[in-house]
Amino acid sequence: MENLEKYDKAFMEVFELSKENLNEKLVYQSIQLWDSVGHMSLIAALEDTFNIMMEMDDIIDLSSYEKGKEILADKYGVSL
Amino acid sequence: MQYSIMEAEFLMYKLPYIGSNMYLLIERDEALIIDPCPSEAALSRLKENGVRHVTVLLTHEHFDHTSGVNWFRKYFSCRLICQEECGARISIPANNRPLVFLSLMQASNGEETAEIKTFYESFPIEGIEADLTFHEDYDLWWQGHQLNLHSCPGHSPGSIVICFDDTYAFTGDYMIPDIPVILRYPGGSEAAYRQRSLPYLLSLQGNMMIMPGHGTPCLLHDLCLEKGVFRLKRYRKREREELFSLDKTPEAVAFYTESGTWSYGRLSETSARIADALGGRILVFILCTNTSASIAGYVACMNHNIVPALLDGNMDGELLEKLIEVYHPSFLWLPLERSQEFTSCQEILSIDGYVLLDRRERNPYVLHPDLALLMTTSGSTGSPKFVRLSYENLRINTESIIEYLSIDAGERSITNLPMHYVYGLSIINTHLYVGASLVVTDKTLFQKEFWQLFKEKKVTNFGGVPYTFEMLKRLRFFRMDLPNLATITQAGGKLDIELHEKFAAYAKEQGKKFFVMYGAAEATARMGYLPAEYSLEKVGSMGIAIPGGCFELMGEAGAVIDDASTPGELVYHGANVMMGYAEAGNDLVKGNEMGGRLLTGDIAIRDEEGFYTIIGRKKRFIKMFGKRVNLQETEHILSHYLEGVEIVCSGWDDHMYIFISGEVKVDGIVSYISKKMGIHPSAFSVVLLDEIPKNDAGKVLYYKLEKYYDL
Numbered sequence: 001m002e003n004l005e006k007y008d009k010a011f012m013e014v015f016e017l018s019k020e021n022l023n024e025k026l027v028y029q030s031i032q033l034w035d036s037v038g039h040m041s042l043i044a045a046l047e048d049t050f051n052i053m054m055e056m057d058d059i060i061d062l063s064s065y066e067k068g069k070e071i072l073a074d075k076y077g078v079s080l
Numbered sequence: 081m082q083y084s085i086m087e088a089e090f091l092m093y094k095l096p097y098i099g100s101n102m103y104l105l106i107e108r109d110e111a112l113i114i115d116p117c118p119s120e121a122a123l124s125r126l127k128e129n130g131v132r133h134v135t136v137l138l139t140h141e142h143f144d145h146t147s148g149v150n151w152f153r154k155y156f157s158c159r160l161i162c163q164e165e166c167g168a169r170i171s172i173p174a175n176n177r178p179l180v181f182l183s184l185m186q187a188s189n190g191e192e193t194a195e196i197k198t199f200y201e202s203f204p205i206e207g208i209e210a211d212l213t214f215h216e217d218y219d220l221w222w223q224g225h226q227l228n229l230h231s232c233p234g235h236s237p238g239s240i241v242i243c244f245d246d247t248y249a250f251t252g253d254y255m256i257p258d259i260p261v262i263l264r265y266p267g268g269s270e271a272a273y274r275q276r277s278l279p280y281l282l283s284l285q286g287n288m289m290i291m292p293g294h295g296t297p298c299l300l301h302d303l304c305l306e307k308g309v310f311r312l313k314r315y316r317k318r319e320r321e322e323l324f325s326l327d328k329t330p331e332a333v334a335f336y337t338e339s340g341t342w343s344y345g346r347l348s349e350t351s352a353r354i355a356d357a358l359g360g361r362i363l364v365f366i367l368c369t370n371t372s373a374s375i376a377g378y379v380a381c382m383n384h385n386i387v388p389a390l391l392d393g394n395m396d397g398e399l400l401e402k403l404i405e406v407y408h409p410s411f412l413w414l415p416l417e418r419s420q421e422f423t424s425c426q427e428i429l430s431i432d433g434y435v436l437l438d439r440r441e442r443n444p445y446v447l448h449p450d451l452a453l454l455m456t457t458s459g460s461t462g463s464p465k466f467v468r469l470s471y472e473n474l475r476i477n478t479e480s481i482i483e484y485l486s487i488d489a490g491e492r493s494i495t496n497l498p499m500h501y502v503y504g505l506s507i508i509n510t511h512l513y514v515g516a517s518l519v520v521t522d523k524t525l526f527q528k529e530f531w532q533l534f535k536e537k538k539v540t541n542f543g544g545v546p547y548t549f550e551m552l553k554r555l556r557f558f559r560m561d562l563p564n565l566a567t568i569t570q571a572g573g574k575l576d577i578e579l580h581e582k583f584a585a586y587a588k589e590q591g592k593k594f595f596v597m598y599g600a601a602e603a604t605a606r607m608g609y610l611p612a613e614y615s616l617e618k619v620g621s622m623g624i625a626i627p628g629g630c631f632e633l634m635g636e637a638g639a640v641i642d643d644a645s646t647p648g649e650l651v652y653h654g655a656n657v658m659m660g661y662a663e664a665g666n667d668l669v670k671g672n673e674m675g676g677r678l679l680t681g682d683i684a685i686r687d688e689e690g691f692y693t694i695i696g697r698k699k700r701f702i703k704m705f706g707k708r709v710n711l712q713e714t715e716h717i718l719s720h721y722l723e724g725v726e727i728v729c730s731g732w733d734d735h736m737y738i739f740i741s742g743e744v745k746v747d748g749i750v751s752y753i754s755k756k757m758g759i760h761p762s763a764f765s766v767v768l769l770d771e772i773p774k775n776d777a778g779k780v781l782y783y784k785l786e787k788y789y790d791l
Contacts, residue, residue: 014762016761028526028527032755033760033761035524035760036524036525036526036551037547037759037760037763038762039526040526040550040551041760043554055556056555056557056559056560059526059554059555060526060527060531060555061528063526063528
């Protein structure tokens with residue numbers, strides 16, 4: 001599976017979304033499921049998927065679907 | 081039962097400005113109204129209940145007690161029963177002129193404003209026809225209740241007192257607590273009052289509820305006759321000391337927020353404004369958020385003898401509606417964005433994103449004089465069960481926590497826990513009690529702004545539930561530089577041993593203090609704590625009882641366990657144990673039913689040195705992200721969604737398994753229950769079984785379900 005597909009899959013599974021919901025509007029607390037518990041699940045899913053350990057600042061910065069791509073690419077070498 | 085008198089549930093409505101009371105009782109398709117006034121709220125309630133016949137009784141002929149008779153007659157067939165003098169007077173339109181009446185009352189009540197005048201001018205001046213009148217006494221059977229109507233002249237010639245099942249007495253303008261009877265109106269007679277009515281009033285007996293035509297209902301035994309006035313007994317009436325002394329340091333900062341600060345002076349002023357608008361000792365629902373206005377609403381209640389129920393600001397609308405149905409709060413203090421859910425209420429105050437909505441219903445539920453606060457036992461299932469806490473409960477527990485955590489005015493905490501949750505509230509209480517400050521934010525640990533505030537405002541302590549510590553671990557908390565942070569507290573469920581150890585070690589290394597604590601809403605908040613110096617040595621233990629309290633362990637047969645390391649149910653004794661539960665409005669009048677003793681439902685052991693460790697639970701609940709979730713209630717909620725199948729909920733802290741046996745579509749179950757309870761769906765799993773394992777007696781064998789837990 002391509003990295004982007006894996007990335008999307010994590011979002012879709014954790015937040016029970018379909019593909020068309022994955023866009024720049026998807027940000028922390030923009031949907032009910034993306035609360036602090038949801039955020040924990042998302043980080044866990046991304047860390048498992050890409051076998052990485054994220055830094056605190058990045059965990060907090062990862063506040064949107066788009067921002068997450070940037071962080072993974074710039075800081076963790078996951079090309080999306 | 082002492083309070084079986086409360087079986088019939090009367091609702092009370094007020095005539096605007098004058099404040100005369102109308103009482104309404106609905107049973108099946110019949111309604112009984114005493115002293116009607118026009119009320120849209122009452123009308124919609126009658127319609128909702130499909131009422132067809134209304135019996136109307138009048139305590140006397142004055143306009144403010146008859147103003148709604150013809151108004152209700154527009155909608156229902158009403159049978160009006162009153163004393164003959166009353167009937168004769170109200171049949172003449174000129175006797176029902178509101179402004180004449182108003183001017184009579186103004187003689188003692190001060191200025192009448194244009195607004196009041198306009199309101200009363202809208203009433204048509206017309207006669208009112210009685211269907212049945214009587215001279216001295218009249219006995220009436222209504223829906224199986226026995227009513228006695230007894231002539232009591234004095235205030236007016238047509239005045240009566242209505243006794244309902246010997247449990248309620250509707251006294252009209254007599255026996256209004258702390259208000260002298262008025263005998264000077266036209267037709268009034270001091271002699272008639274002294275010779276006939278007063279002896280009758282004094283002959284009322286038993287634990288009757290006095291339902292006066294003005295003011296607030298009270299119990300007969302709380303009244304005493306003093307110099308001709310029925311007064312609430314002094315011990316009940318004494319002025320209560322304010323819980324929070326806000327005026328000692330008006331310049332000091334109470335709240336730091338992202339947008340500015342609130343001084344204690346501002347908090348004092350704002351809470352006084354809210355209390356003024358609330359007007360007196362009534363029931364308020366506060367929809368809590370971590371904002372200054374939300375806390376100010378709570379402080380207003382605590383300092384002004386008003387009883388709030390603290391609810392989750394994000395509570396599901398349907399569940400909230402149900403709670404309102406059960407308790408009939410008079411006001412709602414809630415975030416502006418939720419006010420549109422309550423279009424029939426009148427907004428009477430708006431402060432900093434919060435609004436005060438008047439439900440225009442003054443609940444008839446008598447509030448026990450010691451009752452200070454209602455808290456939910458389970459934040460999420462919307463169960464109507466509240467914990468009743470007294471002023472003493474709050475004061476004692478707050479002082480005890482302040483003592484063992486050494487909280488002083490120099491402390492500064494942050495609101496990462498919700499305030500409708502006793503642990504979150506105890507942090508607010510302890511800090512405001514000593515004049516310390518709070519960083520008030522609704523941001524979560526996963527937001528930059530939270531940590532910015534945390535560092536910028538130099539937070540000195542914070543508390544968390546087990547889940548908070550999971551998050552902190554993931555956030556690499558141990559690497560953060562937080563020089564001002566001195567104390568970390570944990571409660572809200574048993575912390576994973578490994579996490580306990582990590583945080584205890586971190587604290588020791590960094591010269592900070594880490595307190596593991598133990599408590600419950602039923603004990604106001606706190607019952608036990610592990611002194612920081614033992615946090616490493618006694619990993620896994622929740623410690624000892626807080627100052628002023630004590631623990632004991634009880635064996636199966638009820639005997640106290642004296643030896644170490646024998647498990648038993650943990651029992652707590654202390655003045656912070658709640659008054660009791662409330663499950664309906666009628667429970668709010670109840671006094672202390674607990675006697676300072678609480679069976680916690682937790683199974684614990686005590687070591688040789690007297691430290692307690694929780695090892696299990698007697699009751700069927702789990703903790704989810706710090707909230708207590710009653711599994712039986714969850715099954716009940718699910719049974720509405722899934723009909724005709726068997727449902728059993730089980731699980732461990734932070735994860736619930738829903739076992740279902742029967743034909744069912746699994747899709748949607750998790751999102752339904754997650755939405756209802758406001759808990760993230762990842763915390764639920766659904767397991768379909770052919771059969772729920774049970775013993776011969778039909779009891780569910782929960783241990784047999786555990787094998788599915790890792791699915």
